[in-house]
Amino acid sequence: MRDLTPEQCKCEELRDAALCHVCGKPFAAGDTRVRDHCHLTGRYRGPAHSTCNLNYKDSHVIPVIFHNLSGYDAHFIIEDVVNVFEGSVELLPLTKERYIAFTKNVANTEDRYGCRTCVKLRFIDSYQFLSASLDTLESYLDRSNMRILWSEFRHLSAEDFQLLTRKGVFPNEYVDSAEKLLEIRLPPRESFHSSLTGETVSSDDYAHAITVWDRFSIETLGQYSDLYLKTDVLLLADVFENFRDTCIRSYGLDPVHYFTLPGYTWDAMLLHTGIEFELLTDVDMVLFVERGVRGELSQCSDRYARANNRYAPSYDRSEPSTYLMYFDVNNLYGWTMCQPLPSSGFRWVEDISTLDVNAIPPDSPTGYILEVDLKYPRYLHDAHADLPFCPTRKAPPDKRQEKLLATLRDKERYVIHYRTLQQCTRHGLRVKRIHRALEFAQSAWLRDYIELNTGFRTRATNDFEMNLYKLMNNAVLGKTMENVQNRVEVKLVTRWEGRYGAEALISRPNFHSRAVFGENILAVELRRLKATFNRPIYVGMCILDISKTHLYEFHY
Numbered sequence: 001m002r003d004l005t006p007e008q009c010k011c012e013e014l015r016d017a018a019l020c021h022v023c024g025k026p027f028a029a030g031d032t033r034v035r036d037h038c039h040l041t042g043r044y045r046g047p048a049h050s051t052c053n054l055n056y057k058d059s060h061v062i063p064v065i066f067h068n069l070s071g072y073d074a075h076f077i078i079e080d081v082v083n084v085f086e087g088s089v090e091l092l093p094l095t096k097e098r099y100i101a102f103t104k105n106v107a108n109t110e111d112r113y114g115c116r117t118c119v120k121l122r123f124i125d126s127y128q129f130l131s132a133s134l135d136t137l138e139s140y141l142d143r144s145n146m147r148i149l150w151s152e153f154r155h156l157s158a159e160d161f162q163l164l165t166r167k168g169v170f171p172n173e174y175v176d177s178a179e180k181l182l183e184i185r186l187p188p189r190e191s192f193h194s195s196l197t198g199e200t201v202s203s204d205d206y207a208h209a210i211t212v213w214d215r216f217s218i219e220t221l222g223q224y225s226d227l228y229l230k231t232d233v234l235l236l237a238d239v240f241e242n243f244r245d246t247c248i249r250s251y252g253l254d255p256v257h258y259f260t261l262p263g264y265t266w267d268a269m270l271l272h273t274g275i276e277f278e279l280l281t282d283v284d285m286v287l288f289v290e291r292g293v294r295g296e297l298s299q300c301s302d303r304y305a306r307a308n309n310r311y312a313p314s315y316d317r318s319e320p321s322t323y324l325m326y327f328d329v330n331n332l333y334g335w336t337m338c339q340p341l342p343s344s345g346f347r348w349v350e351d352i353s354t355l356d357v358n359a360i361p362p363d364s365p366t367g368y369i370l371e372v373d374l375k376y377p378r379y380l381h382d383a384h385a386d387l388p389f390c391p392t393r394k395a396p397p398d399k400r401q402e403k404l405l406a407t408l409r410d411k412e413r414y415v416i417h418y419r420t421l422q423q424c425t426r427h428g429l430r431v432k433r434i435h436r437a438l439e440f441a442q443s444a445w446l447r448d449y450i451e452l453n454t455g456f457r458t459r460a461t462n463d464f465e466m467n468l469y470k471l472m473n474n475a476v477l478g479k480t481m482e483n484v485q486n487r488v489e490v491k492l493v494t495r496w497e498g499r500y501g502a503e504a505l506i507s508r509p510n511f512h513s514r515a516v517f518g519e520n521i522l523a524v525e526l527r528r529l530k531a532t533f534n535r536p537i538y539v540g541m542c543i544l545d546i547s548k549t550h551l552y553e554f555h556y
């Protein structure tokens with residue numbers, strides 16, 4: 001335990017502090033101030049509100065990190081986790097057999113003061129944050145950033161250490177028995193074949209494996225396996241620790257407390273912007289906004305197009321020159337999320353007749369989502385044939401699945417953002433009737449966070465960092481439209497009888513299906529009986545609609 005320094009003990013230091021180091025908010029007159037310190041090391045952390053200090057509790061969660069855990073068969077890990085010691089297992093499922101993460105509650109544990117507590121081993125997937133192969137991620141690390149790997153192999157020469165700074169190769173399918181690990185030679189290159197990918201390791205990778213075998217005086221395939229696994233784990237630790245350092249430095253939040261990057265960036269956005277959303281409690285408003293959610297438009301306007309120019313092999317001089325061009329809108333959602341977006345003040349407009357939609361400026365403090373009937377005049381059909389306005393979700397002819405269709409038909413009860421409606425009327429569509437209008441307060445509250453990540457992306461030094469900061473922005477959109485009704489509930493049980501046993505769960509009316517992992521482990525999937533609409537879906541709906549105005553503005 002560290003003692004406070006004389007400076008930290010002074011009353012003036014605490015009295016003159018302007019901000020609480022925990023919540024970042026200023027001290028108000030009459031607030032009780034305390035010196036916050038770490039209960040494990042005794043390290044002084046800073047002045048804090050008394051309530052913040054009391055709520056700043058030690059975490060009993062120990063993260064266990066796997067790369068691509070959710071895409072890997074984790075059943076054998078769960079079997080051991082369930083059976084080795086007492087305590088329940090909580091799942092964060094994709095399906096009843098695939099999980100984003102799972103947590104083992106370790107029963108009968110005590111802290112250093114003898115108080116009973118519950119340590120949690122939380123298994124998370126680093127691929128949910130760093131969606132690239134481990135080999136790719138390692139290639140972005142400088143040697144100076146491989147602190148964990150270096151701590152284990154500091155006795156090696158620089159040349160030998162360099163051999164371990166890349167992901168190795170291992171004949172996973174070849175080793176089908178313990179006897180194979182006793183072999184004294186590296187198997188031939190053909191043994192490094194994967195039936196999953198249909199590929200065999202490259203000649204360079206196999207040559208690297210031979211070099212490692214020789215330079216480290218490896219005697220058996222088992223020793224090679226130990227070195228391969230050890231370096232793999234240590235490199236992943238270095239990759240993720242560097243990622244943590246970057247995130248904490250950039251956003252002030254530690255990603256090990258999250259399950260996915262979208263969840264992390266959502267909290268980072270809330271912290272950075274300080275926005276407080278008004279959630280919809282009127283079910284009619286929720287359903288109204290949901291009808292306006294339409295994703296990206298993907299279509300083929302012309303079934304066939306042929307280039308005819310001097311750069312084409314089949315160039316015909318007697319025909320007019322034509323070119324095929326590919327255009328991409330840079331930072332489409334980044335631009336959209338910098339626009340005024342709704343956050344609060346939702347109410348139905350009572351007197352629609354007084355609402356002049358075309359007179360509302362784009363940066364108005366008040367915005368609208370409207371339900372309208374639109375007339376698509378026939379004289380516009382030829383001009384708009386390539387990209388009609390107002391796409392709708394409908395099943396194509398003779399199909400069952402709904403798709404987003406851009407058609408030239410009239411629209412009835414079409415839910416649309418006011419800026420999108422203004423664009424439609426400027427290009428000739430006519431509003432026949434406004435059925436309803438939802439009013440809200442709007443501002444560019446998201447702009448600072450988007451520009452923060454755009455700046456990080458501009459300064460990125462490799463493709464991975466560029467894609468990471470792009471996802472930090474785009475994932476905010478995904479979180480606003482997260483469909484909580486699609487979440488899956490899966491229970492892991494190890495007994496048949498009892499209130500929470502398999503028999504009781506299977507007999508419930510919301511039972512869906514089950515999966516058997518082992519002799520005494522069963523995963524039971526249940527249909528959700530309730531859903532809490534705690535996402536500002538109106539933000540996502542407006543972002544999608546406004547983004548289309550950018551695309552249509554370019555085309556027309």
